[in-house]
Amino acid sequence: MADSSDIEWTDATWNPVTGCTKISPGCDNCYAARFSERFRGTPGHPFETGFDLTLRPERLQQPLAWKRPRRIFVNSMSDLFHKKVPISFIAKVFDTMEQAHWHQFQLLTKRSSLMRDFLKRRYAKHSAPPHIWLGVSVEDQARLSRIEHLQQAPAAVRFLSIEPLIGPIGQLDLAGIHWVIVGGESGPRARPMSPDWVREIRDQCLAAGVPFFFKQWGGFRPTQNGRTLDGRLWDEFPQDRPLMLAAAE
Structure with a gap:
């Protein structure tokens, strides 16, 4: 767990789980894989096994020790809903998130149908707590089905991470969506992002x-081209729209 983040x-x-396998074009230049593989074979290093999927049960209780409220990105170095992560382990991650209710947890997946099915089982009678934000990664128009799966999940706060945006998205169904993040790809093989793709999403939001x-x-480098869009920063969060959240719960 990192007590700060450049994100x-x-x-x-x-990161109660690290490592993953690639599932769609958005994974092609994965920053987490690139970082982890640098340390493969380094004795004693947390990424001695590179980006191989690894459960880390010793980290399950970490957020409970953090008393100052934080926004916490869950599994920035993996996907909690990878098919090789046992359901029982995923349940323990949710146990901790539910107990640490003073934090806001931000959980992203590309395995959207698996997350939806887990949430339907765990929250059969009510939505997930509002301090647990559930999201999906969408990189282009071919991956829009992930949004449908998210909309079908019993979540109080749903969000989209459209990063890396590698193609036009087109028309978005934003019903029941409470936040949208957009970003371009970074790294040595970064694919370019058209400003028109970004504006199209911004305008729909x-x-x-x-x-x-x-x-x-x-x-x-992630910051080399800045963060401004049409002359301003766009740093909105779900709590900026409290009436929308209240209506969704």
Whole structure:
């Protein structure tokens, strides 16, 4: 767990699982895999096994020790709903998040149907607590089904991470969506992002009253091209629209 983060929309990270496997084009230049693999074979290093999927039960209780409220990005170095993560382990992660109710947990997945099915079982009679934000990653128009799965899940706060945005998204169904993050790809093989793709998403969020957060243009280094869109920063969060959240619960 890191008590700080360079990710603009969170305060800290918590990784009870690390490692993953690629599932769609948005994974092609995965920053987490690139970082982890640098340390493969380094004795004693947390990433001695590189980006191999690894459960880390010793980290399950970490957020409970953090008494100052934080926004915590869950599994920044993995996907909690990878098919090889046991359901029993996922349940323990949710146990901790439910207990640590003074934090806001931000959980993202590309395995959207698996998350939906887990949430339907765990929260059969009510939505997940509002301090647990559930989101899906969507990189292009071909991955819009992930949004449908999220909309079908019993979540009080649902969000989209459209990063890396590698193609036009087109028309978005934002019903029941409470936050949208957009960002370009970074790293040595970063794919370019058209400003028109970003504006199209921004304008749909404005029309639907959904908070919009523009993370970065991307490039070789994440910050090299800045974060401004049409002359301003877009740093909205779900709590910026309290009436929307109240209506969704």
